[in-house]
Amino acid sequence: MSNTTQYDNDYENKWCPGCGNFGILNAIKKSLADMEIAPEKILMVSGIGQAAKTPHFLHCNFFHGLHGRALPVATGAKLADHDLTILVNMGDGDCYGEGGNHLLAALRRNINITLLVHNNMVYGLTKGQASPTSRHGFVTKAQPQGVAYQASNPLALALSQGAGFLARGYCGEIEHLSQLISAGISYPGFSLIDILQVCVSFNKENTYTFYKDRVYTLDKEEYKADDMHQALDLTMEWEDKIPIGIIYRKETRSYTDELAPLQSGPLFKQTYDPKKIQKAISAA
Amino acid sequence: MRIDLTVTIGGEAGQGIQTVGDIIARVCHKAGLHLLAINDFESRIRGGHSFLQIRISDQPVLAPHHKIDLLIALNAETCALHKKEMAENGLVLLDVENDAEKEDAKENLPEEAREKNVLPIAFSQMAKDAGGKIMTNTVAAGACLALLGAPFSAFEQILKTTFAEKEKILRNNITAGRSGFDAVKNSDFDKAFDWPSDGSEKGKLLSGSQALALGALAADCRLAAFYPMSPATGIMIHLAEMMDELPVLVEQTEDEISAVNMIIGASYAGVRSLTATSGGGFSLMAEGLGLAGITETPVVIINSQRPGPATGLPTRTGQGDLLFVINASQDEFPRFVFAPRSVNQAYDTMIRAFHLSEKYQVPAIILTDQYFNDSLWMTTRKMAVPKKIERFVTTDEDMKSPSDYKRFAVTASGISPRALPCKGRALVCATANEHDEAGHMSETTADRNTMVEKRQTKAKDMTGEMNGPEGYHGESESLLVGWGSSDGAIREAVDLLRSDNFDVGGLVFSDIWPFPRKKTNDALSRCKRFITVEQNASSQLGLLIRQQTGHSFHTSLLQYDGRPFTANWIAERTKSVLEEIR
Numbered sequence A: 001m002s003n004t005t006q007y008d009n010d011y012e013n014k015w016c017p018g019c020g021n022f023g024i025l026n027a028i029k030k031s032l033a034d035m036e037i038a039p040e041k042i043l044m045v046s047g048i049g050q051a052a053k054t055p056h057f058l059h060c061n062f063f064h065g066l067h068g069r070a071l072p073v074a075t076g077a078k079l080a081d082h083d084l085t086i087l088v089n090m091g092d093g094d095c096y097g098e099g100g101n102h103l104l105a106a107l108r109r110n111i112n113i114t115l116l117v118h119n120n121m122v123y124g125l126t127k128g129q130a131s132p133t134s135r136h137g138f139v140t141k142a143q144p145q146g147v148a149y150q151a152s153n154p155l156a157l158a159l160s161q162g163a164g165f166l167a168r169g170y171c172g173e174i175e176h177l178s179q180l181i182s183a184g185i186s187y188p189g190f191s192l193i194d195i196l197q198v199c200v201s202f203n204k205e206n207t208y209t210f211y212k213d214r215v216y217t218l219d220k221e222e223y224k225a226d227d228m229h230q231a232l233d234l235t236m237e238w239e240d241k242i243p244i245g246i247i248y249r250k251e252t253r254s255y256t257d258e259l260a261p262l263q264s265g266p267l268f269k270q271t272y273d274p275k276k277i278q279k280a281i282s283a284a
Numbered sequence B: 001m002r003i004d005l006t007v008t009i010g011g012e013a014g015q016g017i018q019t020v021g022d023i024i025a026r027v028c029h030k031a032g033l034h035l036l037a038i039n040d041f042e043s044r045i046r047g048g049h050s051f052l053q054i055r056i057s058d059q060p061v062l063a064p065h066h067k068i069d070l071l072i073a074l075n076a077e078t079c080a081l082h083k084k085e086m087a088e089n090g091l092v093l094l095d096v097e098n099d100a101e102k103e104d105a106k107e108n109l110p111e112e113a114r115e116k117n118v119l120p121i122a123f124s125q126m127a128k129d130a131g132g133k134i135m136t137n138t139v140a141a142g143a144c145l146a147l148l149g150a151p152f153s154a155f156e157q158i159l160k161t162t163f164a165e166k167e168k169i170l171r172n173n174i175t176a177g178r179s180g181f182d183a184v185k186n187s188d189f190d191k192a193f194d195w196p197s198d199g200s201e202k203g204k205l206l207s208g209s210q211a212l213a214l215g216a217l218a219a220d221c222r223l224a225a226f227y228p229m230s231p232a233t234g235i236m237i238h239l240a241e242m243m244d245e246l247p248v249l250v251e252q253t254e255d256e257i258s259a260v261n262m263i264i265g266a267s268y269a270g271v272r273s274l275t276a277t278s279g280g281g282f283s284l285m286a287e288g289l290g291l292a293g294i295t296e297t298p299v300v301i302i303n304s305q306r307p308g309p310a311t312g313l314p315t316r317t318g319q320g321d322l323l324f325v326i327n328a329s330q331d332e333f334p335r336f337v338f339a340p341r342s343v344n345q346a347y348d349t350m351i352r353a354f355h356l357s358e359k360y361q362v363p364a365i366i367l368t369d370q371y372f373n374d375s376l377w378m379t380t381r382k383m384a385v386p387k388k389i390e391r392f393v394t395t396d397e398d399m400k401s402p403s404d405y406k407r408f409a410v411t412a413s414g415i416s417p418r419a420l421p422c423k424g425r426a427l428v429c430a431t432a433n434e435h436d437e438a439g440h441m442s443e444t445t446a447d448r449n450t451m452v453e454k455r456q457t458k459a460k461d462m463t464g465e466m467n468g469p470e471g472y473h474g475e476s477e478s479l480l481v482g483w484g485s486s487d488g489a490i491r492e493a494v495d496l497l498r499s500d501n502f503d504v505g506g507l508v509f510s511d512i513w514p515f516p517r518k519k520t521n522d523a524l525s526r527c528k529r530f531i532t533v534e535q536n537a538s539s540q541l542g543l544l545i546r547q548q549t550g551h552s553f554h555t556s557l558l559q560y561d562g563r564p565f566t567a568n569w570i571a572e573r574t575k576s577v578l579e580e581i582r
């Protein structure tokens, strides 16, 4: 049995009772325990929203930044010290809306960071407006006639942008989700895990029952997740059946392995050499 | 003998004006002359009108001059555009297609340019004869240097270093240069001077951008993230050139929001980091600036100004962002703002900005401008590298109980010991929300008040770090007050005015925020009046001085056309102001 209590802290939780984020929080703890990563060895980075509060409820290092901007912060930290293990928590609005451009860049950059998107298809913290993943027709106080946009399909988008590791998890399947997170952490490049998260307060459509009726687990033996076209088909499944598991995974080399200045070790660990700098200045 | 002359090379973008200018500048520099080369170009890659203006002297050059002694016109339009600026007895070298066209060339000039002292030369024909039209620039440089009185050997030496690796190209260029050199042999140029014979370089020749980049390296900056924007991009290009040799990574990001957040992440994780942009990008960084403020994360941000609002004049210069950068981002938090006056000071300021930013755990902003970044300047002293970098970070070993570490612990100075994440048992928790000492979100009045006061407390010691404005004949009756890169033009204007018996001095700020109130009071208390000299439309420094000290400017000399100041412009206007009082 893995010890998840080491990641508990006594900071008061601020989510609604029954919120799907609790399942995600537990899955994170489980994964970290399984992987034997000590609390002081993890860096959690998040944006702003209910999802982004997650690091506060964990015993760990964290940087809880701005709405939409977690990925650049995490990228900067990883570039500074690529020995760090970095997990990012963002909401669907946070990641796919406000921070959309950063997601596109992160997919292409392929830096070794694991991104967990708590996708509740609504803006939780600001009390229930539509998010990029809200379905067409979804009614909110701000969209009383129903959302007139099409819902975005972040997994298909990510796949088209060359994502190397794509998975979908569900907050109601904690053990399964924890394995996805572990697989994401172990992956040498950028990993995106979109997590179906129930918001009991503002999304009365995508409920536990809704998911119970639809979610099915991809069989690891049968589905190898190495074919992009098959993966694309899976990302299109939604109405009756929703697959969870690793959707796509390809062999990769992390961004930090590509960059010449990082090959002699993390920037943080390299030494300041005034003589060398003086030489460079004299030559300039 | 005093040497002071201005050479302007003008033509279309893409014609290689830069190459001609570079060669001339380097030959003069090698010979032990002083110079300043300014770049004036449009926001386009080809066509239009651009020019490079080099002022050459045996004394340090402080600012561009308003008159041109030698104009190298790579097209006829250049003659017309610069006609009004020609000095008496100034000479124009005009590029014509071929010798046959020489006769028609003057005829074809716009009428107003025709009567000038124009010397048509078939630069491009000579280049073709030497091996290719591409060497037109070398021919032009040769002609220009010959007129100035330079020995051919000095020119040849620079060509040799320029084309060191390509023998055939070098040979052709020497032939091309020779033909340009010989073409003007029999022409007289009033301002030709006795070329210094025992020339030794009077300093390094480098752009403002380069000085900033070198300063960042000397300050141990490890990550530089940016999104391209004139006139800041050059800084990052110079840093990128160093990636092979030094532990520095230059990362081009998806936008400026990413750039500022990325350097915050890097700094939080323990490396010194930098971004550089112009006003538009800085606007996008405003929220990130506040993030650095509330998480007390040290970062250095260069804002190289260009005129705005919005896209404004992308390739031109201005000083319109002073009040903006002091106030950018919602609510309040301490920050440093510096506006270096020279390349040496810019280099030193980078080192200081990184140091102070980490010491106080606040963002530091450096305000420069297009004129400063893109001009070639000469250093006046050595650029020394610090022996050691003090990092102001704490580790488990410094703590009684690492598990009780609190990132935002209250202290008398407002500065909390700063640990780095994943480096020990101490957990480092930071948030953009208001928080308690441990770095967890908190909305209690007690925590809110404590944190606001803790952050504000730093301002007092930060103010103590600030230098006052630098006086130049600072005891004078009237003072010209400015900031940043206008320093040189103000000094030269003071010299001009004093030689006309005006009791005028200068006072130039480089440390802007926290405002050095007492030092400014002292500097201003002795004068009868002061006149602000700025490149914006409301005298932003003047307003700031009034707000901070109660001293009001007599009037202000404001220029906002995107072009750099000249001493003459400032001096003439100052005279009118002072004569009115008399």
Ligand SMILES: Cc1ncc(C[n+]2csc(CCOP(=O)(O)OP(=O)(O)O)c2C)c(N)n1
Residues within 6 Å of the ligand: A048, A049, A050, A051, A052, A067, A090, A091, A092, A093, A094, A095, A118, A120, A122, A123, A124, A125, A126, A131
């Ligand atoms: C720049 C900025 N714009 C808007 C907000 C307000 N805001 C906070 S959270 C949020 C959206 C939250 O939705 P999501 O990211 O899906 O997270 P959730 O709360 O659903 O987990 C918004 C719009 C903000 N904090 N900052």
Ligand code: SF4
Residues within 6 Å of the ligand: A014, A015, A016, A018, A019, A020, A021, A050, A120, A124, A125, A198, A199, A200, A201, A202
């Ligand atoms: S509003 Fe929704 S997402 Fe936020 S805590 Fe409540 S249930 Fe969870």
Ligand SMILES: [Mg+2]
Residues within 6 Å of the ligand: A049, A091, A092, A093, A118, A119, A120, A121, A122, A123, A124, A131
């Ligand atoms: Mg949401």
